[in-house]
Amino acid sequence: MPPSSFPDIWTWIQNLPPLTQWQTNTKSIRIISSSQPSLELSISKTLIHSSSFSFSIRVNYNLPISLWTSKPLKSAISNTLFHEHTISKLLTNIIKDILNYTPIKPSNSFLKLPQPNSIPNLKDIFNFVFLALVFIVSIYEAPQDIRCDCINMLKDQFASSWARETSKRLMRLMGSNTEEQWMRSMNLAITNWMTELRARNHCLKAPSPMYSSAISGLGLWKVQLYCPVIAMEIEKCNSPGQEDQKLGFSLNYHQVEGVIQLNHQVMVREEWIDVLVSIDNVR
Numbered sequence: 001m002p003p004s005s006f007p008d009i010w011t012w013i014q015n016l017p018p019l020t021q022w023q024t025n026t027k028s029i030r031i032i033s034s035s036q037p038s039l040e041l042s043i044s045k046t047l048i049h050s051s052s053f054s055f056s057i058r059v060n061y062n063l064p065i066s067l068w069t070s071k072p073l074k075s076a077i078s079n080t081l082f083h084e085h086t087i088s089k090l091l092t093n094i095i096k097d098i099l100n101y102t103p104i105k106p107s108n109s110f111l112k113l114p115q116p117n118s119i120p121n122l123k124d125i126f127n128f129v130f131l132a133l134v135f136i137v138s139i140y141e142a143p144q145d146i147r148c149d150c151i152n153m154l155k156d157q158f159a160s161s162w163a164r165e166t167s168k169r170l171m172r173l174m175g176s177n178t179e180e181q182w183m184r185s186m187n188l189a190i191t192n193w194m195t196e197l198r199a200r201n202h203c204l205k206a207p208s209p210m211y212s213s214a215i216s217g218l219g220l221w222k223v224q225l226y227c228p229v230i231a232m233e234i235e236k237c238n239s240p241g242q243e244d245q246k247l248g249f250s251l252n253y254h255q256v257e258g259v260i261q262l263n264h265q266v267m268v269r270e271e272w273i274d275v276l277v278s279i280d281n282v283r
Contacts, residue, residue: 067141187228225258
């Protein structure tokens, strides 16, 4: 379950009636109510096709401002708003939009998610993808008067055990190529946010300075690490004139990526177990 301060978007959507039963053209849920005005997720009927709808993240001013809008989606014919194909299209749409915030145009050909009915803990995956989307949209698109409140609330969600475990499941679903693009996009957003705070003399740690995941195969352990350089504690040179400001500026917009592969062998003895581990690759 997502933390209580972030809404359960999956359950909210599943409980919505079919479009034909809506009394209004839009349904909304508050994502962040602590900010004034609030940040909302809305589902709206499209004007062209009555059976289609789209999602949007918007700021609830007197005249709402949209910060992000999904591609149009087709409503299910059944008694529920969502069906498997709609869920798959929406997840793919959101992930691609997050990847588009990378400095290098991503190759979306690598993104092939399994069918929703075969994804374990789909509800958690769905809610986490929305959490990541709202976070990155808040950094780049939110108006100045609510941006700080939104980011401060959202960053705490990423430090929760639920977010850490769910993010690892999502990375395994997306595959290693998309995982790298995802982490670069998220870490660049964190870097831009922290750079802005430092320019105002605000010191704040990243929501989760280092992301790591591990997988185990037959005779192999693999650990992957990602961390934006700006979130790391870096030793500074005390000698005057030794700091390279251009190099420091450049490094701030990079992330550290590491992969450690370990070979292991387990041998069962009569009264104990031997575990032999050797380093296969570090990069």
